[in-house]
Amino acid sequence: MSVMPDPFETSIASLLRFIGESRRMAGFTGAGISTESGVPDFRSPGSPWMQNKPIPFGLFLENPAARREAWRRKFTMDDLYRDARPTRGHAALASLVAGGRMTAVITQNIDNLHQASGLRDDEVIELHGNGSYATCLSCDRRHELADIRLAFEASGEPPVCKSCGGIVKSATISFGQAMPQAKLRAALTLSLESDLFLVIGSSLVVHPAASLPSLAKENGARLVIVNREPTPLDGQADLVIAGEIGPVLSRIASEL
Structure with missing residues (x-):
């Protein structure tokens, strides 16, 4: 009596073969890699992001009251995942980069967990910014959140730049804000x-970031998707692994 092959093991074997044949692998991460850390997913039912939605960029610029509310929501969300640490998935990707098998990681995430896993800033391409610090929108000076929070909770007023008096904002990309063109x-x-x-x-639904896998595929790359839920690009992919990220990536890293 023949034994049916285990679909998970077959998928792992295929991914290991793809990696072995690759000369320039790129990683692309979304919120799913960080949920194991306790960082909330924006679109999941009951997500705290729904109660603390980011303020649109135009309103943030125009209205001091909106800036105050944006900072209140920012610190509320920060408190929810202040103890978040890199997952097995983050660690596995860091090992792939360190071992020369992956060039860099493109991420839609703002949680700084790729850097916390050991990747250098130049090994992480942050399309939506970084929520672990703030910048002046006029002169681009970096401002640390601990200092901003101390002053904000004492005065209730949104921060202004210490250098030029400009508006200071979390270094993330808000709705309506231009994407960082260099990134x-x-x-x-x-x-x-x-x-x-x-x-x-x-989930591959947020553009323009979600167009990158298709561009890679159209340019001859193999496309592999590891995600718990279906995505719009599953039909284009050479391999889809519908499973938990931590077990999949840690298994891959351990066998390379």
Whole structure:
């Protein structure tokens, strides 16, 4: 009596083969890689992001009251995942980069967990910014959140830049705010140069970031998607692994 092959083991074997044949692999991560850390997913039912939605960029610029509310919501959300640590998935991707098998990680996340897992800033392409610090919108000076919070909770007033008096905002990309063009160009270049594009934990519905896997595929790369839920690009992928990210990536890292 023949034994049916285990679909999970077959998928792992295929991914290991793809990685072994790759010369330039790119990683692409979304919120799913961080949920194991306790960082809430924006679109999940009951997500605290729904009660603390980011303030649209235009309103943030125009209205001091909106800026005050934006900072209140920012610190409320920060408190929910202040103890978040990198997951097995983050660690596995860091080991792939350190071992020279992956060039860099493109991420839609703002939680700084890729850097906390050991990746350098130049090994992480943050398309939606970083929520672990703030910047002045006029002179681009960096401001630390601990200092901003102390002053905000004492005065209730939104921060202004210590250098130029400009508006200070969390270094994330808000709705209506222009994408960072240098980061977008770097992500596009990496996508087009890759021969294996590995999507981890992204719903692939937020554009322009979600167009990068298709561009890589159209340019000849193999496309692999590891995500618990179906995505719009599953039909284009060479391999889809519908499973938990931590077990999949830790298994891959342990066998390379």
